[in-house]
Amino acid sequence: MDLTTTYLGMTLKNPIVPSASPLSENLDTIRRMEDLGASAVVMYSLFEEEINRQSRTLDHFLNYGSESFAEATTYLPDLESYRIGPDEYVDHVRRAKEAVGIPVIGSLNGVSSGGWIEYAGKIEQAGADALELNIYYIPTDPGLDGPAVEKMYVDVVRDVKKTVKIPVAVKIVPFFSSMASMAGQLVDAGADGLVLFNRFYQPDFDLEQLEVVPHLVLSNSFDMRLALRWVAILFGRVQTDFAISRGVHTYEDVLKGVMAGANITMMASELLQNGLGRIPAILGDLVDWMEKHEYASIRQMRGSMSQRHVAEPAAFERANYMKVIHSWRPDPTGKLMY
Secondary structure (H helix, E strand, O other), X not given: OEOOEEEOOEEEOOOEEEOOOHHHHOHHHHHHHHHOOOOOEEOOOEEHHHHHHXXXXXXXXXXXXXXXXXXXXXXXXXXXXXXXXXXXXXXXXXXXXXXXXXXXXXXXXXXXXXXXXXXXXXXXXXXXXXXXXXXXXXXXXXXXXXXXXXXXXXXXXXXXXXXXXXXXXXXXXXXXXXXXHXXXXXXXXOOOEEEEOOOOOOOEEEOOXXXXXXXXXXXXXXXXXXXXXXXXXXOOOOOOEEEXXXXXXXXHHHHHXXXXXXXXXXXXXXXXXXXXXXXXXXXXXXXXXXXXXXXXXXHHHOOOOOOOOOOOXXXXXXXXXXXXXXXXXXXXXXXXXX
């Protein structure tokens, strides 16, 4: 059974890749993921805010008092030896690459074009095989229109691509007025792959403390449907690699993702909830299903359920909406029935 697939110019042994999460903070865990069958690993994200904050702090201590008296400069740390958080991240990528044989994909999370982008080059120099650019932005200014937001995304991708030679995948959100157009713009700007989709973790309210608080809710398989739909629509229309990174929990999810057109499926919530042993379990179930349904390879099924290849392409558009709405029927016993 041939489970191999390609992603960002790399040949991977199967389509299961642990996505950016706290799991990659530990080298032993990364080794364990490789041993259990993961075909690559995406490192946890380095955030633009972390880089900018650390840079401002360092600048403050390097310059504070230096104009007051010359001796002050002797109290300051040597810039080359002063290790700040972002540099520790780069070193962790280097050590991860030395520890495993599977591809290591760095993850850089930001939204503006600025000095933080230089860390894309540092991640490349550390040995990363590719870079996932995780663009996470909530436009709250009523005066900022859609084209301006889209330009912001495109500019970041273009600037990062100028900095590195390794492949760059862009992880985006689905909240664009024209998702298909935006996907094409990102690829034109240099994106070698698209990761669908980033999750907006919604804040919650603490009614006792009257505070806005972070609230982590892990995904479930239902959360995959939006990404599944858009990969199926974009496959064959936008010439790039696709990854689904939301709601992948079972071998059925992996199969659906590949049939929609994804090169790989990424998972984090499933591994965080149920352990790394889920990787070989899912791979085993995947092989069993393929044997039962007489599939010889992953490549054979890729895109077979995309909009271009299904019998009813309209199922991905308004027709699906109408069918779902009309599928509800009242139950004579008073229970809800679908």
